[in-house]
Amino acid sequence: MTDPTTELPLVILDALMPTSQRQVLNRRGSSVWEAKGDRGRHAVKLGYPILATEEHPAQEWIAKAPAREAYVLNWLREERTLYGEWELGTWNVQPWHEGPDLWELWKPCRVEGSTVEPKLDVALSCAEALADLHVKGWAHGDVQPAHFIVGRRGVQLIDLALAHGQPVIxxxxxxxxxxxxxYEAPEISRSVLAEGTAVPTPxxxxxxxxxxxxxxxxxxxAVAYPDDAPRPVQRQAVVDGPHRPVTVPGAFGELIGEMLRPRPADRPTIGEVCKALDY
Incomplete structure (x- = not known):
């Protein structure tokens, strides 16, 4: 049986015939690979079920995530994303996006004593990428710094497996x-605590x-809780609030504070965020 943490399934090797491959991410239930070859440079995602432990219940659904993401990508884009099933779950193959993510790019801002401020053109590009998704009728559901890749052709918003808004097979x-x-909004954390599920929204x-x-x-x-706190404790902290004071200076810091308002209706729309950053 193929081990998704150490090798790619034969079905993908046959489809891509890569001359080189490397694993770039391995987390519970999924792994991501970079594959290069005569057919180009691709990101390969493998999904597989998470087995039950004393700390966590089994999560079989995560094995479907790569195929679900491919379905969303194919709804959004003209270029087809390949996907299929393998012995433990599903997979997809999509173009490789080169560049640092938002967290990596703004590292100089976080150096102690630094006077470097966040680049607002990058913030605008991230907001515009999210706005484009919203215009097309989808909410991302998993917005985080690692999912904004800042490349030569602008910002790519990745990892759409949890997106909601249109019917999915x-x-x-x-x-x-x-x-x-x-990065969970209070209403999302509240719903997950009460019902076990939630609905992503713009x-x-x-x-x-x-x-x-x-x-x-x-x-x-943005919200303080112990690093090793269980997920329910983290979510309750988000629900209870308030968030930490925003220390980012100037108008950008004020905008972040507005985006973090606890009531959804009080937050700016993504269009208003773009307008505020476009100056």
Missing amino acids: EAFDFPFRGCLVH EADVYALGAAFFISATGTR
């Missing part, structure tokens, strides 16, 4: 159970983008 769909809590994406700007510029999470 039933065979690869699954309920939204929240995302990385650092308003929650705006909150998440504000939290992504906050942590990328300062190195500190």
Whole structure:
């Protein structure tokens, strides 16, 4: 049986015939690879179920995530994203996006004593990428700094497996159970605590983008909770609030504060965020 943490399945090797491959990410339930060859440079995602442990229940749904993401990408783009099933779950193959992510790019801002300020043209490009998704009828559901790749051709918004807004093929769909809590809006955390699931919305994406700007510029999470706190404790901290004071200076800091408002209706729309950054 193929081990997704150490090798690519034969079905993908046959499809791409890569001359080189390297694993760039391995986390519970998924792995990401860079594959190069005569057919170009690609990102390959493998999904597989998470087995139950004493600390965590089993999560079989995550094995469907690559195929679900491919379905969303194919809805959004003219270029087809390849996907399929393998012995443990699903996979997809999509173009490789070269460049640093938002967290990496704003590292100089986080150096102690630094006077470097966040680049607002980058913030605008991130907001515009998210706005484009919203215009097309989708909420991302998993906005975080690592999902904005800043390349020569602008910002690419990646990792769309949790996006909601349009119908998704039933065979690869699954309920939204929240995302990385650092970027969860209070209403998302509240729903996950109460019901076990939530519904991603553009308003929650705006909150998440504000939290992504906050942590990328300062190195500190928007909401305080212990690093080793269980997920329910983290989510309750988000629900209870308030968020930390925004220390980013000037109008950008004021905008982040507006994006982090606890009530969805009080936050700016992503269009208003773009307008505020476009000066």
